[in-house]
Amino acid sequence: MTRSSKDLIYASKQDKVEKFVFDEDVAGVFEDMIQRSVPGYTALNQLLPIVANQFIQEGSNVYDLGCSLGEASISIAYAANCSNIQIHAVDNSAAMIKQFQARLKSLNLKFPIQLIHDDVAAVDIINGSFAVLNYTLQFIDRSQRDMLINKICTGLNKNGALLLSEKITYQDVNEEALMQQLHENFKRQNDYSEMEISQKREALENVLIRDTHEQHIERLQNAGFSKISVLTKYLNFVSYLAIK
Incomplete structure (x- = not known):
């Protein structure tokens, strides 16, 4: 885990709340x-390498799509x-990639990590055994989501x-x-x-666009995944495991 300053981005009253972006301030x-905003974030990160080891294949590629700081x-x-x-x-935020790169300099990793500054939809998925798409699809235009999931599965x-x-999000308004x-x-x-809660909500409006569980x-089914499971669920934050 990286050492991070306290999030005070929305702690002061803003005359105009700008749309949320993954800039240097956010990075x-x-x-x-994310620790203070996403229920289950720490638990998911603890599970992630366990799950990954179940599927990673020797000589294959692993993709972290929307990698942020690289957790x-x-x-x-x-x-x-494996050997x-x-x-x-991959991340389209230059600020995230920059901080991730700096973080790597102090680590002695078993395997190399190739950092790619690009949109996740632009990256070719080849010979993949495991892919991570954590809290990224919700920031991608709805018209591109099916295509991206299809590309990953293929x-x-x-x-x-x-x-x-x-x-x-939920179909039932009371549950939502x-x-x-x-x-x-x-x-x-x-x-x-x-x-802070109010201004962050306003900043994310029409930026973070949620789908339902059913969607x-x-x-995932339409893309060709044969088995789909809910791995974790904390309030309205869900992790799915989709197997080809």
């Missing part, structure tokens, strides 16, 4: 932000039970797997309202103020 506080890539590079894999870490080898994590309220209470418990399952 500098990202670990603190998934680094945990796999430390823990993979020859290549890890490709590029995975037989018995390869995708770990997909997303914040979901309850889960949103519980999530905001989670943030309050983690020392976010009412103003995710249908998309």
